[in-house]
Amino acid sequence: MPDKQDKPDPLPDDPLPDDPLPDDPLSDEQLVAYLDGELDKESVGRIESQLATDPELRRRLDSLSGVWTMLDELEQPQVGRKLTGTTLEMVALAAQSDHGGGNDTTTRRQLRRVLTFAGIMSFAFLLGFICVAIARPDGNRRLLEDLAVVERLDELRQIDDIEFLRGLHRSGLFSEDSPDD
Amino acid sequence: MAVGESTIRRRALGDPDVLLMIEVGEDNAAAFEELVLRYQARLLGVIAHMIGSRDSAEDIVQEVFLRVYRARKSYKPGAKFSTWIFTIAHNVAANAIKSIARRHEVKLDAGSSGPMGANPLEAIALVSSGQIPARQIDKLETREIVRLAVDTLEHRQRMAVLLSKFEGMGYAEIAEVMEMSPQAVKSLLFRARGNLREVLGPYLNHGTRPNAG
Numbered sequence: 001m002p003d004k005q006d007k008p009d010p011l012p013d014d015p016l017p018d019d020p021l022p023d024d025p026l027s028d029e030q031l032v033a034y035l036d037g038e039l040d041k042e043s044v045g046r047i048e049s050q051l052a053t054d055p056e057l058r059r060r061l062d063s064l065s066g067v068w069t070m071l072d073e074l075e076q077p078q079v080g081r082k083l084t085g086t087t088l089e090m091v092a093l094a095a096q097s098d099h100g101g102g103n104d105t106t107t108r109r110q111l112r113r114v115l116t117f118a119g120i121m122s123f124a125f126l127l128g129f130i131c132v133a134i135a136r137p138d139g140n141r142r143l144l145e146d147l148a149v150v151e152r153l154d155e156l157r158q159i160d161d162i163e164f165l166r167g168l169h170r171s172g173l174f175s176e177d178s179p180d181d
Numbered sequence: 182m183a184v185g186e187s188t189i190r191r192r193a194l195g196d197p198d199v200l201l202m203i204e205v206g207e208d209n210a211a212a213f214e215e216l217v218l219r220y221q222a223r224l225l226g227v228i229a230h231m232i233g234s235r236d237s238a239e240d241i242v243q244e245v246f247l248r249v250y251r252a253r254k255s256y257k258p259g260a261k262f263s264t265w266i267f268t269i270a271h272n273v274a275a276n277a278i279k280s281i282a283r284r285h286e287v288k289l290d291a292g293s294s295g296p297m298g299a300n301p302l303e304a305i306a307l308v309s310s311g312q313i314p315a316r317q318i319d320k321l322e323t324r325e326i327v328r329l330a331v332d333t334l335e336h337r338q339r340m341a342v343l344l345s346k347f348e349g350m351g352y353a354e355i356a357e358v359m360e361m362s363p364q365a366v367k368s369l370l371f372r373a374r375g376n377l378r379e380v381l382g383p384y385l386n387h388g389t390r391p392n393a394g
Contacts (some may be wrong), residue, residue, distance in 0.1 A: 029371045036345065036370065038352050066385045067378045071346050073320070073327045077229045077238070079222045087217055087243045091250045092210075098251070 026050065031061050035068065148173075198262035206253040213253075214267075217246055220263075224270050227343045230331060231274050232281075241277055245270045260357060266317060267348065267358045278336055330380040338373035341366055 026047060033039050034047050051058050149156065159165055198219065204212035221242055229238035248269050259265075331339060337359065344350045344358060352363040352370070359366065 028375065032371045032374050033367065036352065038367070049219075063378060063382065063385065064374055067374060067381050068346065070327050070385070071331070071342070071377075073324045074331065075324055075328065076222075076226045076232065076347075077235055079225055083218060083221060083225075083239055083242070086219065088214060088245050090243055091247055094247055095250065098257070128375055148342070 001106055026057060028060065028064065031057075031064055035061070196258075196261050199258045200227075202249075202253070202256055202262055203258070205250070206256055208253075213250060216249070220266055221246075222265070223263075223348065226268060226347055227267070227340075228274050230328070230343055231336065231340055232277060234330060237277065237281075238303055241270070241273050241286050248273070261354070263348065264350075264354055267344065267350075268360075271358050274340075275336075284366050326384065327381065333380055334373055334376055338369055338376065341369045342373045345370060 030039075030043075030047070034044065039047070051061065092176065156165065198216065199214050201212045201219075205216065224242045224245055225235075225238055228241050229235050232238050232241065245266065249266060252269075256265075331342065334342065340359060341355055342388045350358070352366045355361075355368045355370075356363040361369070
């Protein structure tokens with residue numbers, strides 16, 4: 001008897017003839033498909049009618065099914081409580097590890113993100129400071145350069161002749177190491 | 182989302198294990214334990230015969246459940262749950278077999294656990310030739326002969342046989358598990374049955390016990 005006669009759908013790419021001639025000997029492959037319950041009802045009916053009248057076919061079928069039945073002798077390993085327990089423990093540990101590992105990873109990722117953001121901000125601030133320092137004119141520098149003039153501004157205003165003042169400047173009067181200082 | 186809520190519910194109603202897996206996805210530990218209880222023996226039965234070592238088979242079963250658990254959030258009920266979990270089992274077992282082959286390891290049980298010796302064909306030849314008396318061939322030895330016959334199958338044939346015989350899977354379902362076409366599965370099972378008949382046929386022809394004469 002087929003193992004799974006309730007599966008009538010034939011395989012779509014089955015190369016075996018769907019409608020063999022009545023005199024066609026059935027191949028072992030067809031018999032195996034019959035035993036496996038993989039033939040449609042029509043094919044099953046045809047094979048069973050041939051089996052009823054063909055002792056040689058029955059012998060071949062018995063040979064194939066007998067070997068299959070012998071597989072029932074295979075020992076089925078029994079599962080102990082230990083396997084169930086260790087499986088559940090192992091999965092619980094893995095779940096815990098996944099959970100903990102996930103938090104660590106998230107924390108590390110957040111820390112890395114914060115540090116990256118802080119680094120970018122610091123660099124931008126430094127770059128801006130340098131640019132502003134270069135671009136903005138320094139008023140104090142000019143004051144320092146003209147310090148000697150500023151200190152004597154009231155006296156120098158008394159002099160109307162600019163050429164005279166230039167002469168004083170050339171003589172080094174307004175330099176920082178002038179003899180007056 | 183590819184699979185709608187109503188589709189999921191429909192599949193869950195048709196396959197209670199799908200519903201359990203959905204609950205596992207909602208971090209229901211009891212549902213996961215129930216799945217372990219339902220499937221561990223089935224997985225162990227198939228994988229132990231695939232690998233030939235109970236210890237390795239237990240490791241693989243645990244690895245399968247670990248993968249099931251880790252896939253809980255992404256699980257989409259696209260097939261029967263048994264098909265899905267056996268697909269995982271097949272992949273893990275296939276990797277283990279490749280790994281064992283790379284290390285040139287011999288199967289632990291083939292040489293050590295049975296009374297027939299390391300080489301199945303050699304052992305069966307000994308029985309057939311009468312060097313092992315027929316009276317010693319009891320049920321346990323018959324079991325051993327069948328196991329050794331299964332061990333002679335190429336591993337894909339063996340997997341197809343085990344899924345068909347012990348899980349009652351059809352060609353289409355085995356094809357899904359083993360990522361092959363149903364036609365390829367059909368050929369695989371046909372060749373496997375032929376190989377088994379070649380090895381076990383003499384015993385069938387002489388009754389349940391081999392003929393010592």
